[in-house]
Amino acid sequence: MATRADLLGPARTVRVTEGAIRIHEAGPPDGPVLVFVHGILANADVWRHVVADLSDRYRCVSPDWPLGGHQLPMAAGCDFTLPGLADLVARTLSALDLSDVTLVGNDTGGAICQAVAAGPHEHVGAVVLTPCDAFENFLPLPIRHLQLFGRSAPGLRVIAEALRLRPVHRSPAAFGLLTRRPIPPEIMTSYIAPLRAYPGTRRDFAALVRGISRQYTLDAARALPRFTKPALVAWSRQRFFPLAHGERLAGLLPHARLEILEDSGPFVSEDVPDLLSAALRSFLRSIRPDVA
Template identity: 45%
Template structure:
């Protein structure tokens, strides 16, 4: 199991919440990629090369959301704690005027970050993300309930040995329109299958994943001072376009664009089109 070489050099960094792994490639203005639940930096393997080639420095951390390889037993793994972990990452690497690109659960965490510690953020791309009452959305609302049952994570992760089950709604079936390549699915699923410590981290995040975090963030959207691009999958099965339209109304400087032939995992289903939208947005809102 390994992270895609297209993401660049692998590094580790010690943060107040624990050590995380990240990948770094390209030079220029920084772009930070934020993945969601039970995936890792590999989600961005089809997007990062095009962004880096266009003259940007691309940083893809693997956050402790269940597909990470370094346990963080002392970290605060509430959505607020993970948002603060990202803020600490930006501070440790002294990154400013950052473009943050987020997908799925990573978008909920980014909304918390944006309304809590926005100082180093220059612009944000939310690509089919949890928001408002949709954190976590159906059918994934079952996961926090399961996480409250001791020992429940292991049977779930063991079941994912059966690749045919990957197309179920509770796995990748409703988030990726096309089958996730086996080696990438292994990158996402093996850490929690192989490590009790990783499963414990996953449980801690899941038991705290509640819509009050996204609803609280939404209360502060009027204070957001950076441009936001909402890139949504027109066929999204878990985040209706109505949520994107609501975000576009509530965020002061937001633009909505739709992408066809994709589910929630836009970086998996349509990496080239997502790359184009990100580059158009960063060029339009480049710092003089």
């Protein structure tokens, strides 16, 4: 679970049909709302620097989504497919009574944001996609082993025990291809410790990896031209989530702008939070000129 409440804001929980979601909030309560969606084996700490920068004018809501770096388990039978997770995001927005939200997604969270945009999206006013799963690239090849080992209790124990070793953190099979610079040890611990510590987290993660299918990202991509609200695709030059996919996504979204964030891996909020914050602030000013 996320640990940097000093940057993300205080934590509370919101209840939805599937269970309780732990969220952090920072910024003016009446400011334009940003809701951040991280990927698997991560949590709201991914966004800590971006939230710290943008919470002067924007209400930043950063949940720990149930994707493996969370503490609070979902109810048995929770739908962890991509459409199910999109519904979970939509129900969370509804439970928080949020509207005209700008969704900001990364990694698996970007795929979830695509699925939200492909649906009714009545709570969503804009979408921001940073490097993320898309099209046939779900999951990317270097971490596709998670679908094999993460399905069962013995496999999950292998993953959890391997992730205890710091050299593994920077390996291509773990987090090594996600950033150009090492992730701080205390943040790595917040990402990976729940999988070892909580049986409910392991159960949720096993259900998640069993539900992964590229058919869902392909279906979402086909529906993106129907999302006629503003969109930003802020991508980086790397092979894990190819730049060509960012360009394709920007081409599918009718009102999208594409920005390239240099010198970064897929976790742009870890590698270049200042560049991502600047791109977000410019985009948000363009769609909300009343917020200086």
